[in-house]
Structures are given as C-alpha cells and as structure tokens.
Amino acid sequence: MPMIRRRPSSGEPRFRWYLALALALPLGPSVAQAQPAANPEAPVEPAPVEPAEDATAPTEAAAPLEPAAPAEAALDPAPAATPVAEAPPPAPVAVPAAASPPSAPASEAPADAEAAAEDEDPTHGHILDATGYLLPGRTAELGLFYMGYGITDWLNIGTQPAMWVLGPLFGGRSGNLGVKLGLPITHWVNVGLEVNATWVSFEEDEARTRGVVIPATLGASLNATPNQNYSLAARYIAAEGGNQSSIDAQEVEGAAVTRIFQLIGEARYRFTDGFALYSRGYYQAWEEDLNVDGEADIDDDTSVEVEGEAAAVGARPWAVILGTHLHWGAINLRLGVGYGNYFVPSMSFSVPNKRLFPDLNFYARF
Numbered sequence: 001m002p003m004i005r006r007r008p009s010s011g012e013p014r015f016r017w018y019l020a021l022a023l024a025l026p027l028g029p030s031v032a033q034a035q036p037a038a039n040p041e042a043p044v045e046p047a048p049v050e051p052a053e054d055a056t057a058p059t060e061a062a063a064p065l066e067p068a069a070p071a072e073a074a075l076d077p078a079p080a081a082t083p084v085a086e087a088p089p090p091a092p093v094a095v096p097a098a099a100s101p102p103s104a105p106a107s108e109a110p111a112d113a114e115a116a117a118e119d120e121d122p123t124h125g126h127i128l129d130a131t132g133y134l135l136p137g138r139t140a141e142l143g144l145f146y147m148g149y150g151i152t153d154w155l156n157i158g159t160q161p162a163m164w165v166l167g168p169l170f171g172g173r174s175g176n177l178g179v180k181l182g183l184p185i186t187h188w189v190n191v192g193l194e195v196n197a198t199w200v201s202f203e204e205d206e207a208r209t210r211g212v213v214i215p216a217t218l219g220a221s222l223n224a225t226p227n228q229n230y231s232l233a234a235r236y237i238a239a240e241g242g243n244q245s246s247i248d249a250q251e252v253e254g255a256a257v258t259r260i261f262q263l264i265g266e267a268r269y270r271f272t273d274g275f276a277l278y279s280r281g282y283y284q285a286w287e288e289d290l291n292v293d294g295e296a297d298i299d300d301d302t303s304v305e306v307e308g309e310a311a312a313v314g315a316r317p318w319a320v321i322l323g324t325h326l327h328w329g330a331i332n333l334r335l336g337v338g339y340g341n342y343f344v345p346s347m348s349f350s351v352p353n354k355r356l357f358p359d360l361n362f363y364a365r366f
Helices: 013-040 049-055 066-077 097-119 162-169
Strands: 140-142 147-152 155-159 172-184 189-204 208-224 230-249 250-272 277-287 290-297 304-310 318-328 332-342 352-365
Touching: 162 172, 162 189, 162 318, 277 352, 318 352
Parallel strands: none
Antiparallel strands: 140 147, 140 352, 147 155, 155 172, 172 189, 189 208, 208 230, 230 250, 250 277, 250 290, 277 318, 290 304, 318 332, 332 352
C-alpha cells in the first residue's frame, strides 16, 4: 500500500506556538501572584504545566478564551490575601488593654479597705480602762495593771495583779476582782460598764485595819475613723475603811467613808499599724467629805466617841498625760509623761501634790 507522507505546512507550527503563548500569558501571572500571597518566600512554580496539557489539543480553537475565567478566579485570591489588612488583632493590645491594668488597683482598693475594716477588731490594742472596749470572746490579756479573759464579746472578767502583791509586801492581805459588761451599739460605738472591787486587810500586834474600794466605771468609745478613737468615761468610787485596836488595854475602833466622782477622757490617733499617739485626762469633779467615826474604851466606866469630817482644801485634782502607743502584733507598750495629780491606777485615788510623773503600761493579748 503506498504510503502518503504528509508534509507539514508552515502555518501549523505557528498556530501551536501562538496557542501555547496565549495559554501561558493568562495563567502565568495568576499563579505567580497567588503563590506569593500564600507564601512570599516559596519559589514560583512554572506555569507551563497546565498550558502544556491544553496545548496538546489542537482541535479546541476557542480554548484560549476559556482560561480567561480561571485567570480572574485565580486573581481573586490576591484580594483574599488582604487578610493581611486584618490588623485588628493588634488593636486590642493597643490603648484599651494597656489602660485596664491601672484601673485594677483602684477597683481593688475599696475591697481591700472593706476587708481591713472587717478583719480589724475595734478593741485590738486599745486600753480597756475607762473606755467602752472589751476583750473579744476567748481572748486573754496579761499586763502590768490588768489581767483578764473575754468569756464572750460582751462579758469580761479580770483582776489587777498589783493588788495581790501590795498586801503581802506590807504584812497583810489584799485582792481584786472585776467584771465588765459591754454593749456594741454599732461597729463604730462601744459602751462598757465595769465594776472593780479591791479589799485590803492588815493586822499588826493587836491592831487590825480593813478597807474596801469599789470603783464603777461607765465608758463609751467612738471610732471616728480607722485611725481616730475617742473615749469618755464617768467613774464613781465608794470607799470604806475601819480600824480595831487595843492599846494599853484600851479598845479603839474607827471607820471612814468617802465617795468620789471622776471624769476620764482619752483621744488616740494611729499613724501606722505599730505607732500611735494618745492623750488622756483625769478630773475629779466631786468628792464627799470624809466621815470619821471613832470610839475608845478607856476603862470599864469610861468611853470616848469621836465624830468628824474632813474636807479637801484647794483646787480639785486633775491630770493630763501625753504619750505614744507602740503595737507589735499581740504586744502593746504605752509610754508617756503627765502633769498634775497622780491617779493610782488600781483604785483611782489621787495624790494631793501636783507634779510631773511617768505613764507606763505594758500588756499582751492572745
């Protein structure tokens, strides 16, 4: 069979070359643009892969026009690459987020203040004498002038240790016992009523001396602020004493009675948790004349009775004290100096002469 050899025309290679060029031009830029958008560092893959397949189809003359649509579709990812413009993620980190931390301490400050106000007991560290404060329930105090225990928040029992020591030092006996009732009207106001009884008895040879002193103190304390405290108290003192003795077969017996009314005030300002200043004042507003009754039996047929009154002469007793209050946890130390009549801490009797005197108190609570 005779073979017919086809001779290629000069127009057919040109047609294939134009077709390949037409397919490469639209797809090449699209691939080149899409790839850098996804990964700028990745190398651009050669675009002729897809055009090569299309170029092998010589019968599809309209094929060059169809890739235009994929070219536009391929160009769409380029705008899609605009998520780079989604810079909003850094925006929240900008000013609003940075401004929020400073506001946190301001919001926590009231909460901390309220917590401190709730945790801080208004009687903690304050002196109990002539104030409205009591020991909290199940709290004990050991001090120079007072030792007591809080049975409940409104009931305390205690004693003044000095009274148990002075009697034996002078050859006698003495003791003291006190009870204090409290009424917390509000968180800032406390009222307390204390009755403190002291008795003494001395015997020497054929003489016996006895006495009883009962101070009753009604005090009120105001916590104006967490750092400022004010107290005012009224104290009524009843004192009675008697003596029985036998001198040279003569029986002598006498008694003395007096009543006293005093006003006591204190102001305290706390600078830190461990340091405060205080001022305290005493004023004896009234006292009853001292009544003395005595009787002496000289012999079986003769007896002598004596009645008399003793009145105070001069200005009424008073005193002013300024000092510091140091507080370390359970330990409290008060150091001050005063001027005026010295008032005995245990029985509140005043010394006649005015002078400078120290004010010292130490106590621990736990």
